[in-house]
Every structure is written in structure tokens, then in C-alpha cells.
Amino acid sequence: MNAPESAEPVLDVLVVDDIEASRQALCAMVEQLGHHVSGVCCGEAALVRVQTRRPDVVLLDLLMPDLDGFEVTRRLRALCRDRWLPVLVTSSMQGDEHFIHALQQGADDYLLRPVNPALLSAKLRHYGRVLALQGRLSSALQRQRDILDNILDVVITLDPQGLLCDVNLAACLRLGRGLSDHGLLGRPCAELLGVDLDTLTQQRELTVRTLDGSTFPAEISVSPWRHDGQIRHTVVLRDLTEQRQIDRMKDEFLATVSHELRTPLTSILGALGLLAGGVAGALPPAAKPLADVARRNGERLSRLIDDLLDLTKLEGDRMVLHLRPVSLPALLGEALAANQGYADRGGVRLVYTPPPDAERWRARLDGDRFLQVMANLLSNAIKHTPSGAHVYVEPLSEGPWLRVRVRDEGPGIDPAFRPRIFEKFSQADASDRRPQGGTGLGLYLTRVLVERMGGRIVVEDTPVGQGAVFEVKFPRLVEST
Known part of the structure; x- marks a missing residue:
């Protein structure tokens, strides 16, 4: 089909008719309308022509001696599965039954003979526009497919049942099926990835096993979207090996x-x-x-x-924690004593009131690592508290949890920085001119150590200028009597 996008498309039309006079007359009419045209005299010749040079539109006579138009239409549909080929049947027979039968066999439209030139022109113009639109859509889809296949990450799309309905080239290669998606489509993700759809959407990382037995760690990104009223999920698996x-x-x-x-x-x-x-x-x-x-x-x-x-x-998972029952107030006393000298040098007063039921404040911890956690929290609080102000260490009991709050009277934490405060190498002021030194590792290590010991750490939302409040909590140890 040859035409700029703004002009009426020029079509390649194939006329199939066993009667030479009517075939030539229809060819002349099509040519006069500005389209390219060729004619064949039978159904078999039409099938050969379509396989060697695909036309844009077929004008097909229904009554022919070797293969009638009904059978030719059926075979054309079997041949042309990759792209739509409009078939318009023509006949001079009276009644609609034969046209209805032709449409049931796969024909797209019909023309009553003798053909009205104006009606033929309108139909060809209509199908030309539809084919042009189809061509643009096909080009857009091909561009998307090319982009998808050039993504090095594995990209798969799952239907609501967790079955693969689309894969990119990387998925074919990494999941062991070579360059074709044959054998992948329709398979459940649980069979290929080892987890079902619900589990997949909840995970951040996954070890993917290929069909040759090798494995690679992958970061998971899942994007849900809607198609025909159903939710589908596109999953990107990024290889983390390197x-x-x-x-x-x-x-x-x-x-x-x-x-x-x-x-x-x-x-x-x-x-x-x-x-x-x-x-x-x-x-x-x-x-x-x-x-x-x-x-x-x-x-x-x-x-x-x-x-x-x-x-x-x-x-590197090489740190061994020695968890054993310990007295939390006793450890807090050690932590305060260890940091008292630093507080004295800064003119900061440490305020701590032991809990009244200190004997019940027992948890299963690594004592040395808990002291490291408190050292990080106390040194940070002291460092950011002005001389003459206070740092409060407040033990609080909450059901099965033992809580320890460290509250200072410093400038507080910028709200924009608060979500990143426990990240590795994270600092509110990363410039070379920041007033306080450090690597940005202290709070990251503190969080990891607390979590490894079964606890939790949070920073409370406080207005800027009213200090910072950190809280760690651990499960209370209930010892059998």
C-alpha cells in the first residue's frame, strides 16, 4: 500500500473472476479510481498470487468453476493469519443468502453486480483508511516490541491467574528457551520462578533458577495494569550478579x-x-x-x-551475635557511664531514671552490641545538643515490648532527611563544610544491629528546633519459673 499519511491510500487490488470480460471491466474500474490492480482467472491462481505477492484488497467472484468464492475465502483466511486481508465478494445472484454464507466463511464485505463505481470507490477508500491505521498500529507495536527485546532485564507479563502472556527476548534467553517464546507462554510463573503471583508481588529480591540448572539473584519490580477489565502484572527481573x-x-x-x-x-x-x-x-x-x-x-x-x-x-553475614538474657537497666547504666566523659566535655547533662520494676526489664540481647547501639544514639544526641542542655534516656514499658527513648535538646532533624536517616552513608549535610564529622554509618549500623537482635528502631516526628527523639524497643523476655 503506497501513500503518504495525509493522502488517500493507493491500494494493490487483486480481482478474481473466471469470466474475462467482467474481470477486465472491474480491473479497469479499479484502475480508473487510482489504484494498482491485477487480475487472475480462478481460485487456485488467486491463492498462489496471495502467497507470492500479498495484495491489500481482494475482489472475489463467488461463482467460479474450480474453486468457488466460498472455498477461496476460507483458504485465504487460513493463509493470512499474520495480517488482515480484506476480501470483498461480488455476485449478480439475487437474494442475500449467498452473501451471508460468504461472510460466515470469512469475507469482509460484498458488492452486487453490476458494480456501482461510486460504491466501489467508497468501499476501497474505507478499507484503505482502515489498512493505513492498521499499518501505523503495527509499526507502533513493532517499535514497542523492538524496545522490549533490547532491554537486558527479564521482562514478563502475567495474567490474573499468574500465567505468562508475554515475554521479552531476555526472558527467552535467561529462562532457557532460546530465541523463541515457544514453551514459555501459558506456563505458570510458579513453575518458572518458584513462587506464585501473590508471593511475587510481595518480594523485593528472588533467586531465579534457569532450565539449565544455573541460578542468578534478581531484583523484582512489579507493575500492575488493566486490560479488558482484568489486572495484569508486568514483572522486571534485574540480574544482580555483577x-x-x-x-x-x-x-x-x-x-x-x-x-x-x-x-x-x-x-x-x-x-x-x-x-x-x-x-x-x-x-x-x-x-x-x-x-x-x-x-x-x-x-x-x-x-x-x-x-x-x-x-x-x-x-557479609560474618558477624556472630551472642544473644543471652540480660538486664536492660544494667546495660543502660553501663552505656551512660561510658558516655559520661564525652557529655562532660560538651557541657551536656545526661538524665536517666531507672524503671521502678527493673527486675522485670530483661531481654535476650548481645550485651556488647546493645552497648554499641546506645553509644551511637547517645554520642549523636550529645554531639547535637548545645552546652548546658540535656539528653534524656527514658525507659518505657509497653506490653510485651521494652522501650528506650533517647531525647536531646538540639536543633532536631530536617523532615526531608528523616525518611533516609537509617540508610547507609546517609547524612543530613553531606558537604565538606558540615559542622559535625562522621561517615553516615552510625545509624545504619544501629538499625541493622537492633533488627538482628529482634528489635525495632524509629525516629519520632518532632518539630524542627525541638530536638530529636530516637526509640529502640525489644521483646520482653518472659522467663519460666
Whole structure:
């Protein structure tokens, strides 16, 4: 079909008629209307012509000696399954029964002979517009298919029953069916992915097993949409193999660097301690403040290295927690004592009232890691609290939970930053000029440690300027008597 989009389409019309005079007359009429036309004298010739050069429209006589128009129509429909081919049957027979039968066999329209040129022109113009629209839709669909097949991630679409109804090329390759979707369509996702549709929509990651037995970790993204009144789900599976390899390399690098830093730093801190203790003789008055600055910054660097080491252990699942029944008030007392010196240097007062039923405040925790959690929360609170203000540690009991709130009187937390506060390397001010140092790992490690010990941590919504409130809670340990 040849025509610019704005003009009337020029069609390639095939006329099928065993009577030469009527065939030539109809061909001449079609040509006069501005279309390309060719004619054949029988049904068999029409079938051969359609297979070698597909026309846009077929004008088909119903009464022919070898194959009548009804049989030719039926065979044309069997041949042309990939693209619509309009078939208009023609006949001079009276009555509608034969036209009805032709339409039942797959014909699209009919013309009564002798053919009215104006009616033929209108019908060809109509089918030309429909074919042009079909061509544009086919091009758009092909573009979408090409885009989909060039996506490296596995993309599948599931019907409401969880059966595959569409897949891209990556899905064919990764799920083991080669370059064809044959064998994939119609199969349940539970058979291919190991989980049903409901479970799939609730997960963030999945280990996908291909048909050759190999597996790969995948990130899941599910998008529901509606088609013919039914909800379908398009699922994107992004292979995380390379990302996991990069993460492992990064973790190994951090662990190696941290260990390499630890050895000289230990020697430096030891030497500073000896100097401060007078082993090499009394330090001059002007040297003591410099030694104190070096020691404090060395200790700060040591804490940062500890955070990096903990990060690599946690994310590599190499950190072993020793959970045992402990007294929470006793641990809180240790945490406050450990951070009292830091609070004194900043002029901050720590306020803590032990719970009246302290004997019932028992939980199953790793004591050392709980002290690490409290150290992070208290040091953050002290660091952001102005001199002369308070940091409150408030133990609260709530049913089966034991809660500990750490509340400061600092500037509070920017609401825009609050959703990201427990993310890795997250800082409210990431610039080089931020007033407080840090790696952005403390609260991330705190969250992971709390969750590994079966607890929860939240930051409360407080107005800016009215301090920050963090709360950790753990299940109360009910010991049998």
C-alpha cells in the first residue's frame, strides 16, 4: 500500500473472476479510481498470487468453476493469519443468502453486480483508511516490541491467574528457551520462578533458577495494569550478579584497608598514651594540648575504622551475635557511664531514671552490641545538643515490648532527611563544610544491629528546633519459673 499519511491510500487490488470480460471491466474500474490492480482467472491462481505477492484488497467472484468464492475465502483466511486481508465478494445472484454464507466463511464485505463505481470507490477508500491505521498500529507495536527485546532485564507479563502472556527476548534467553517464546507462554510463573503471583508481588529480591540448572539473584519490580477489565502484572527481573560481585569486592577492599589502618593506628595511640604518661619524660606545657588533640582524633579515627569493619561483617553475614538474657537497666547504666566523659566535655547533662520494676526489664540481647547501639544514639544526641542542655534516656514499658527513648535538646532533624536517616552513608549535610564529622554509618549500623537482635528502631516526628527523639524497643523476655 503506497501513500503518504495525509493522502488517500493507493491500494494493490487483486480481482478474481473466471469470466474475462467482467474481470477486465472491474480491473479497469479499479484502475480508473487510482489504484494498482491485477487480475487472475480462478481460485487456485488467486491463492498462489496471495502467497507470492500479498495484495491489500481482494475482489472475489463467488461463482467460479474450480474453486468457488466460498472455498477461496476460507483458504485465504487460513493463509493470512499474520495480517488482515480484506476480501470483498461480488455476485449478480439475487437474494442475500449467498452473501451471508460468504461472510460466515470469512469475507469482509460484498458488492452486487453490476458494480456501482461510486460504491466501489467508497468501499476501497474505507478499507484503505482502515489498512493505513492498521499499518501505523503495527509499526507502533513493532517499535514497542523492538524496545522490549533490547532491554537486558527479564521482562514478563502475567495474567490474573499468574500465567505468562508475554515475554521479552531476555526472558527467552535467561529462562532457557532460546530465541523463541515457544514453551514459555501459558506456563505458570510458579513453575518458572518458584513462587506464585501473590508471593511475587510481595518480594523485593528472588533467586531465579534457569532450565539449565544455573541460578542468578534478581531484583523484582512489579507493575500492575488493566486490560479488558482484568489486572495484569508486568514483572522486571534485574540480574544482580555483577552488582553483588562489585559489592563483595568493595567489602573486601574496605575490610583490607580497615585492617591495614588499624595496625599503625594502634601503635600511634599507644605512643601517644606513653607520651602523656610521662614515659619519655614530662611534656612541656605547650605540648600537652597538642598531644590531647592527637589522641582524641586518633580515637575518633579508631571508631570510624570500627564502623567500617562492622559494616563489612554485617553485610557479609560474618558477624556472630551472642544473644543471652540480660538486664536492660544494667546495660543502660553501663552505656551512660561510658558516655559520661564525652557529655562532660560538651557541657551536656545526661538524665536517666531507672524503671521502678527493673527486675522485670530483661531481654535476650548481645550485651556488647546493645552497648554499641546506645553509644551511637547517645554520642549523636550529645554531639547535637548545645552546652548546658540535656539528653534524656527514658525507659518505657509497653506490653510485651521494652522501650528506650533517647531525647536531646538540639536543633532536631530536617523532615526531608528523616525518611533516609537509617540508610547507609546517609547524612543530613553531606558537604565538606558540615559542622559535625562522621561517615553516615552510625545509624545504619544501629538499625541493622537492633533488627538482628529482634528489635525495632524509629525516629519520632518532632518539630524542627525541638530536638530529636530516637526509640529502640525489644521483646520482653518472659522467663519460666
